[in-house]
Amino acid sequence: LNVVMMSAQQDIEIATKTMEIGAKRYITKPISIDKILSSVQPFLEISRLSQENEILKSQIIAIDEMVGESAAISHLRSQIDRVAGSGLGVLISGENGTGKQLVANAIHQKSERAAKTFIPLNCAALPDELIESELFGHERGAFTGADSRRQGRFELADGGTLFLDEIGDMSLKAQAKVLRVIETGEVERLGGNQIRTVDVRIIAATNKNLPEEIDNGHFRRDLFYRLNVVPITVPPLRERAEDIPLLVQHFAEHLQLNMGSTPKAIDPGAYAVFQSYNWPGNIRELKNIVERLLIMVNRDVVMAPDVAEALSLIPQLSASSQLVDDALDHGALQSLPSVALYKPGTALSQMMDTAEAQCILAALEEFNWNIRRTAEALEVERSNLYKKMNKYGISRPDSEG
Template sequence: MSKILIIEDEAAIRRVLKRIIADENKTYQVEEAEDGLEGLQLLKDNDYDLILCDIKMPKMDGVEVLEKIKTDKPEIPVIMISGHGDLDTAVQTMRLGAYDYISKPPDLNRLLNTVRNALDQKKLIVENKILKKKVSKKYEMIGESKAISHIKGMIDKVAPTDARVLITGPNGTGKELVAHRLHDLSERSKFPMVEVNCAAIPSELIESELFGHVKGSFTGANKDRAGKFEAANGGTIFLDEIGDMSLSAQAKVLRALQENKISRVGSDKDINVNVRVLAATNKNLRKEIEEGRFREDLYHRLAVIVIQVPSLNDRRDDIPLLITHFANKIAKEQGASPKSFSDEAIALLQSYDWTGNIRELRNVVERLLILGEPVISDNDVTMFASK
């Protein structure tokens, strides 16, 4: 059921609009307000999927009403209703965020098409918000230790900027979580975040993967193909394990960062790209530079901000929270009832040397949920999670 509010001071026009819209789709619930003040009060007390608002009204004109709606509930599309002399103002309302405007007397087909399209847009916005919440939950950073609180504080400061970030730390510490949080809290979050695992792509294919190629540029290139930089245009590219990237690919990445341009393999045509680059590595890039395996100029381009993700051994205070988080999440994924951990079991797990970091802890928690008792004890830990 879609709820639609018509704000119009002329009763005859309100009736016509309501009848046309209600007759079009029986799932539309249409309500009326005779002026802007009444409309805003109804909006305060109700949730609407679409608003049709006249421009010329007593007490408060439609432009003021639109500005108020866009401030309080910006996700609701607003279609403005304009008289013949209001067209310039109608165009102005589009700049203020109106979805569209309809001239009086309304054209039946145009009105219904605009209403349908506006409701479809609202539905997409809601679906995207739900999806984003799910994605954010997937990449949630669990922990309240001093080390993780420091990282969250850095992310909050850096995310709204376009600064490049180099994320370092051992395998399994959650470097990709930092990257996703940086993207999700940035202005680029409405655009894609494209991930590239540089260690998983053969060195002879990494350039094609990043920058694309043209047909015939190498054996197997039977058609033009866009690369990851183009796919991430407007958004973020996350270069994971960048320490494993070949020197030739590093040179091309450096050019992309310097000039905001790339060229596909086999082409000399430049393509402009607007991409924020985040990179991660478990290697000591300073040592890689000394040994000639990593470009120093690229390092300085990437390391505008460096975020060092601590090992799990350096944030043991977070282990109880992580255990609870993984236990609930895994139980939900498997459709099972969650199990609890005794204080002794948690203390024993906190004492372990977690060389595999958070990834290893998750695997151990899953093993204990499968093999342990309903309340997992230190004996269960000793039996099934022995180091």
């Protein structure tokens, strides 16, 4: 915070003290508009330059994270370049873990809205009764637990971009309200009666076939047409395997920098092993495996056998129940952590709790924290799943996209 001290006294001692406690300028009466403007103008310029610098850094980061030289990723970059400045709605399709949020952020950062906020919301991570509050906000007393008024994501994204991830899991009721905002540019908080105008670009993403969802009565056709002005498909990792060596290098460099660990090299022979795997979890799964190797390998170089061993453990770790076997048939739960069957001095109930918590966490991660799909896979009620998540302190980490 830049502070300008104004005083009626031309006192060097006072001026010195105010500067010592953090004031940036000291001006004395008589005060004029010109004097005030000349005092604050340097700070405004510094703030503007700082903001522009942050925008440029964000743009560099967003594009830099899209690692690869394949035809598929080059085509994706060109699509982003073409659509970014248009201001049109974008619907991003792709499997879990392919980086749909990264694409949405890149579109935002290359658009005229880059100076404003990019607000993400995972529609699958919230129960139906909370998603409307998240989107539109609420007034105090609007429902049980609404102890204070709160802005919704549409208001927070005013002037910027709202990214609706996994929009195929949004309820029909919420879909209708989102459509109304798109058509009118107006929002109304739950429990309120004041109409607020917002200027928001919507980018949506899904891993579902929305035309099929429409035919099945699960998604509104009119909302689909509004969102699908410019469709973009993010390719799965198996369709751009030539990018895997670059991605492995990228993740290794960034992860080791963040962990502050001794740098490890990746032996060239290891890349062929990475490329031989199908990667059902896509980039997210690749990043997890690279991180595991950097931590677990005790040498300075990660070799091909290290990668082969890490990949060979994946189905073994997931074969402890029929539920997981069924999920594996659909390419799910590939990264289920190992569960020790017995630890001396540990009660059976505690071991069972640990196993249950690990299974729930793995399922949530594999289904991209989609509560409904996770509950269906685990064959439990959503309310019961929420209770168990609360019991074990399981909460969604920051999304990677």
